[in-house]
Amino acid sequence: MSYADKVFIDMCRDIIDNGTDTRGEKVRPVWEDGTPAWTVKRFGVVNRYDLSREFPALTLRRTPIKSCTDELLWIWQKKSNDIHDLNSHIWDSWADADGSIGKAYGYQMRVKHQYKEGLFDQVDRVLYDLKNYPYSRRIMTNIYVHQDLHEMNLYPCAYSMTFNVTKRAGHEKLTLNGILNQRSNDVLTANSWNVCQYAVLLHMFAQVCGMEAGEFVHVIADAHIYDRHIPLIEELISREPLPAPRFWLNPEVRDFYEFTRDDVKLLDYETHEQIKNIPVAI
Secondary structure (H helix, E strand, O other), X not given: OOHHHHHHHHHHHHHHHHOEEOOOOOOOOEOOOOOEOOEEEEEXXXXXXXXXXXXXXXXXXXXXXXXXXXXXXXXXXXXXXXXXXXXXXXXXXXXXXXXXXXXXXXXXXXXXXXXXXXXXXXXXXXXXXHHHOOOOOOOEEEOOOHHHHHHEOOOOOEEEEEEEEEOOOOOOOOEEEEEEEEEEEEHHHHHHHHHHHHHHHHHHHHHHOOOEEEEEEEEEEEEEEEHHHHHHHHHHOOOXXXXXXXXXXXOOOOXXXXXXXXXXXXXXXXXXXXXXXXXXXX
């Protein structure tokens, strides 16, 4: 069975059985009909995935790998905050009349800062350090910039990625590991999406830096299930997990800025049926 399924089932069961219910409390999100969107939540959830063993895509329902890769590249490669640069419509609710989400996500990735080696944006700095100083303990990104929060249409949920390089006995290549810090995670709609995205990113960075993808650690400050999602989650985690898919990344690509959504595939990916018409709190 897929290890990602086991992690997801255990996390959801723990949230529902042992979490804090915010029903009746003052909350910011609302449903489309204006009703407060309450949650059951757990603080400080940490999930670990070994990417050298399998790719962490759920089989309980399908994760659209090309769509989540597209959004990842929108942020990390295009460094865009314009929804017109994105193939999906997942950001439409947070865009202004011009299609901008403000100084959020990709905008923060492209801001250049002066280092002793020159001017770098966050992505280029990470790639430079991985290639030149792989054992540095300072290889990270952060897009939760307080001075710009008032100009962001949505505060970043997944806001910081820390990279760390190790070496495994018997392996010629170095191993690239990463920690994703996420302040908030809508477990039904976003968890598998984010896990797959940053697993893809680690594979991409590892390949262009001549490394192997290793461990991905997902740290979630507030892992929550919305009240209207609980019946959907209960049905989802009652399903029987299937074998994990095989991950394929185009081996010809050696420059991160040349990757496209079509350079990523999940092979032998068998899943249960998708859950449709999931209500989204905004």
